[in-house]
Amino acid sequence: MTTSLDADDGNGGSEQKQKVKILGVCGGIGSGKSTACQLMVDSLGCMARIDADKLAHVVYEPGSEALVEIAQEFGKDVLDDDDNAQIDRKKLGAIVFSDANSMSKLEHIVWPHVRTKIEERIREITTQENHQSSPTTATTTNDTTSNNNIIIVEAALLLETDWHDLLDGLWVIQSSPNVATTRLVQSRGLTEEEAGVRIRAQETRRGIGGVGSNTVSAVGEEVVGDKLRKEMEDGVVTAVITNDGTLGELQRSLEKALWDDAASFKE
Numbered sequence: 001m002t003t004s005l006d007a008d009d010g011n012g013g014s015e016q017k018q019k020v021k022i023l024g025v026c027g028g029i030g031s032g033k034s035t036a037c038q039l040m041v042d043s044l045g046c047m048a049r050i051d052a053d054k055l056a057h058v059v060y061e062p063g064s065e066a067l068v069e070i071a072q073e074f075g076k077d078v079l080d081d082d083d084n085a086q087i088d089r090k091k092l093g094a095i096v097f098s099d100a101n102s103m104s105k106l107e108h109i110v111w112p113h114v115r116t117k118i119e120e121r122i123r124e125i126t127t128q129e130n131h132q133s134s135p136t137t138a139t140t141t142n143d144t145t146s147n148n149n150i151i152i153v154e155a156a157l158l159l160e161t162d163w164h165d166l167l168d169g170l171w172v173i174q175s176s177p178n179v180a181t182t183r184l185v186q187s188r189g190l191t192e193e194e195a196g197v198r199i200r201a202q203e204t205r206r207g208i209g210g211v212g213s214n215t216v217s218a219v220g221e222e223v224v225g226d227k228l229r230k231e232m233e234d235g236v237v238t239a240v241i242t243n244d245g246t247l248g249e250l251q252r253s254l255e256k257a258l259w260d261d262a263a264s265f266k267e
Contacts, residue, residue: 027174067087
């Protein structure tokens with residue numbers, strides 16, 4: 001499903017519609033999904049990367065609709081005592097990380113607001129790209145435009161959202177638990193035990209469990225868990241990238257999925 005978006009021409013009208021593909025990318029902690037997304041922008045010509053998890057922090061801003069809804073659901077005790085009425089993340093986290101039902105309620109409050117932010121960013125990116133590639137600006141902006149019309153939406157729990165209709169493809173970046181553990185120890189300063197706890201905590205989420213986390217089987221050149229394989233068979237997940245090697249190997253896998261594998265995007 002290719003998305004058509006009107007780009008504002010700056011004068012209240014709109015330029016010619018530009019066709020863009022929206023590629024969703026998810027993966028567990030330590031899988032390297034953020035690195036993969038940035039590589040696709042910096043080295044493989046994708047238009048932009050939208051980090052949905054960072055946008056989620058924006059929807060918590062004081063005075064936002066989401067903050068009001070969260071306070072109504074979980075009580076005003078989850079707000080700071082100051083005049084700004086910000087979310088006290090420690091208090092809210094103590095509730096939602098200890099109770100799956102509470103986490104589900106929080107996600108159902110926050111995710112619709114995040115989707116709205118994502119759609120706004122897609123329009124902003126497309127407007128900017130259309131302006132840069134228009135005949136009047138092409139001579140001065142050609143070096144800054146992307147090589148393809150793919151916008152990446154990165155979100156750890158993308159498979160569990162209701163955003164699938166927005167996406168033209170959904171990729172899972174996976175890695176073995178040992179590799180993910182090493183990355184978390186080196187990049188975040190966690191102990192191996194702390195890293196292991198965080199990795200195992202995600203294994204029940206859709207599309208998160210890494211290589212070796214459950215029964216595995218081969219799909220093409222990738223080895224995937226049975227649950228993830230079922231997501232592929234159902235057409236929900238369109239590609240799986242295993243990131244257990246070097247940056248060069250990751251880039252080659254991404255390039256192959258982008259350009260050589262037609263199944264990486266929905267028809």
